[in-house]
Amino acid sequence: MDSITLAFNTYFSFLTIACLLSVNLQSKDLRINLLRFLMIYTFLSEVLAVIFIMLFQNNIIINNIWLLIVPALFIFIVSSEINCLKKPVKGSLSIIYVGFAILNLLFFEGLHTFNAYTSHFGVLVVLMLVFFKFKEYFDDPSSDIVRDPLFYFLIALFFFYIGGFLVNIAINYLIEINMNIAVQLLVIRNIVNCITYSLFSLALIIDYFNRKKLSLTSAT
Amino acid sequence: MTESGPEYFFIIASGTAILMLLVTFIIAFLFIHQRKYFEHQRKLAHLDAKYQEETMKAQMEMQEKTLEYVGRELHDNIGQILSLIKLNLSNPEPEQIRESKGLVSNAIKDLRALSHRMNLNWANEISLIDFIESEAKKIRNIGSFKVYFEQHGQLSIENTENKVVLFRIIQECINNTIKHSAAEEISFTIPENQHLVLKDNGKGFDLGEVERGSGLVNLQQRAKVIGAELLINSKPGEGTRIDIYLPQNKA
Numbered sequence: 095m096d097s098i099t100l101a102f103n104t105y106f107s108f109l110t111i112a113c114l115l116s117v118n119l120q121s122k123d124l125r126i127n128l129l130r131f132l133m134i135y136t137f138l139s140e141v142l143a144v145i146f147i148m149l150f151q152n153n154i155i156i157n158n159i160w161l162l163i164v165p166a167l168f169i170f171i172v173s174s175e176i177n178c179l180k181k182p183v184k185g186s187l188s189i190i191y192v193g194f195a196i197l198n199l200l201f202f203e204g205l206h207t208f209n210a211y212t213s214h215f216g217v218l219v220v221l222m223l224v225f226f227k228f229k230e231y232f233d234d235p236s237s238d239i240v241r242d243p244l245f246y247f248l249i250a251l252f253f254f255y256i257g258g259f260l261v262n263i264a265i266n267y268l269i270e271i272n273m274n275i276a277v278q279l280l281v282i283r284n285i286v287n288c289i290t291y292s293l294f295s296l297a298l299i300i301d302y303f304n305r306k307k308l309s310l311t312s313a314t
Numbered sequence: 315m316t317e318s319g320p321e322y323f324f325i326i327a328s329g330t331a332i333l334m335l336l337v338t339f340i341i342a343f344l345f346i347h348q349r350k351y352f353e354h355q356r357k358l359a360h361l362d363a364k365y366q367e368e369t370m371k372a373q374m375e376m377q378e379k380t381l382e383y384v385g386r387e388l389h390d391n392i393g394q395i396l397s398l399i400k401l402n403l404s405n406p407e408p409e410q411i412r413e414s415k416g417l418v419s420n421a422i423k424d425l426r427a428l429s430h431r432m433n434l435n436w437a438n439e440i441s442l443i444d445f446i447e448s449e450a451k452k453i454r455n456i457g458s459f460k461v462y463f464e465q466h467g468q469l470s471i472e473n474t475e476n477k478v479v480l481f482r483i484i485q486e487c488i489n490n491t492i493k494h495s496a497a498e499e500i501s502f503t504i505p506e507n508q509h510l511v512l513k514d515n516g517k518g519f520d521l522g523e524v525e526r527g528s529g530l531v532n533l534q535q536r537a538k539v540i541g542a543e544l545l546i547n548s549k550p551g552e553g554t555r556i557d558i559y560l561p562q563n564k565a
Binding site: 232252253278286 | 325332333340343344346351353354496551
């Protein structure tokens, strides 16, 4: 087994665990439920992507549809938690992203080419929101971030988008110089994915224990 | 596929370095924030202790005043009656004995009245406005808040037990502000008769996220019991405003 296959299999194991946790750990919190949906959806997308590769030698369509839905939900979850943004801004960010992604999908890069513009636009918006929220956390010493599931969700996004962004840039650059090394970078991408889905799972587990603690406190 | 060569090692090294940089950023962030969090918790505990101390001091003062009042009553009223009885009994004529009986009845009546007054005496003694002013003074004495008091109307409540409940509601609101709001300014305003506004410029909270059965719901229920209405208005980042509408007095 070469290093890329090993890294992909490891990532797939992490994603499966995250998906199983998402199915089992129910919550009343909308953002946690969205996160659960995202993990299940990502798992199913990855499975479908493998089937597409086997059948059509290409899974770009699955990637592009994932790019249309998932970052929009990330933007929705994070922006709804940022106090300094006004309500119309919070509501419109996801809509703008989806609008941009649909336009790109239909008129610019198309369904059969990887939507790099959409991906980079999503990276910029999500990272901007993540930094906004980090700033809010930093300015508010009363928040107990260690017990806040959103904090782990933010770290996951931070790794996923900064890591993914840098890896994408490096791949695009290296494709011109040395294709073999460019392909090897997928290993790093899968490591970043492992970190991301572990942190998403951690967010779910922390939310579960917070609710358990709350129900115990209410009972007493 | 070639997995060697300087480019490959350069990529691996820079990837690891960037990953380490990101991890360091998160650890540093967490470390600094936790330090600030514990410092904040310590400050809150200190503020709470100081407020409790001020409350204790006020209670002691009230107790001293009550004891002084009891001492005065015993000396000036009951003491005088007992002296008279003693005088009467030194010459036990039927007339004096009858008079002494009357004096003993008076003494018993006065003692009962004193004991009854003692139970809710402190609440009777202090007016609502004075109580709010004394609470404002207590918070000012802590030294961490700017406290404002403004009065354009009067506050009154009929029954003493209801007054005590209202005192406790106001104290709990203040306690919540000190503990959770991270405010710099707290204001007590009486904009019109029977209307009290407690306002802070703290971090506020999302009312939708407050769980049922929490302290705020409890406050509203207690206000309802005494016929008052308590409205809470708060938004994240915009402070908190609590309006207490007391029942209108029957004319």
